[in-house]
């Protein structure tokens with residue numbers, strides 16, 4: 528099969544190459560010898576990749592810490608199940624699915640990927656594969672940050688950093704729908720995009736003072752660093768700062784900080800798919816490219832807004 532592979536950690540996305548890799552072995556998967564209980568093979572139709580994935584240690588090592596190069600990046604997928612491993616439940620061959628694949632295994636920038644069935648949810652027939660791939664990571668991250676970790680309730684105020692970005696724009700939409708007051712942040716040029724996604728106020732991090740926001744119940748942080756440190760002072764007593772940028776560096780004096788890594792969740796994927804179908808959330812896709820053009824798409828000459836989705840099959 529064709530796949531994007533990486534071997535040089537220091538090279539970043541410039542080190543991506545299109546290569547030939549072995550197809551997943553369906554017979555081995557279905558046998559008791561494969562020890563891949565619960566896995567399915569997915570014929571990838573659309574794949575997504577997170578900008579700093581090549582910096583994650585999991586891109587380079589397996590669960591035992593062994594070097595797993597050449598690795599296939601991309602962990603967001605929408606496609607069709609073509610084979611079931613032993614012990615698989617809940618899915619069938621020919622089913623349209625979407626979800627996230629394991630960080631420490633080969634990913635989805637390929638014609639096929641192997642993933643645990645429990646990490647996939649049915650993708651409704653009227654949701655395009657590119658849309659499914661575009662909402663899997665962003666939707667789950669926003670959902671878990673706002674509701675599982677941030678415990679957001681109607682009437683609360685949430686500050687969403689990077690509100691025009693892939694994850695931030697999803698957090699803005701889900702928080703609004705949940706009845707929260709949403710303040711987005713970002714660069715000046717992102718103001719209109721953040722408002723279009725539903726933010727009621729916008730703070731320009733380059734020119735406005737973050738401290739002017741006043742008190743909020745929840746900060747949803749996708750930026751980290753100095754912005755995260757300055758944000759803790761905005762969190763009201765009993766509130767939370769949730770971050771997806773790695774181990775938290777700061778904590779509100781009378782609140783909590785939660786750092787987390789998104790996990791795939793079939794029920795939450797179903798909630799997100801339902802919202803896509805009825806128009807309550809929309810994707811933030813900037814570029815759609817073919818697998819043959821993926822290396823160029825991930826190394827653009829100009830900054831591209833929104834997610835880049837690779838349409839592996841037309």
Ligand SMILES: NC(=O)c1ccc[n+]([C@@H]2O[C@H](COP(=O)([O-])OP(=O)(O)OC[C@H]3O[C@@H](n4cnc5c(N)ncnc54)[C@H](OP(=O)(O)O)[C@@H]3O)[C@@H](O)[C@H]2O)c1
Pocket residue numbers: 577578579580664668688689690691692693694695712713714717732733749750770771772773787788789790831832833834
């Ligand atoms: N822990 C997890 O489970 C998890 C899951 C998903 C994503 N993430 C992480 O979340 C982060 C965001 O991902 P994403 O896909 O949403 O990225 P993205 O689409 O690039 O969004 C980031 C947004 O923040 C803005 N921004 C960046 N730096 C800024 C700055 N200094 N001042 C003001 N605005 C700034 C960007 O604006 P410009 O476009 O103008 O730069 C963009 O609108 C990444 O670090 C990613 O690895 C973590």
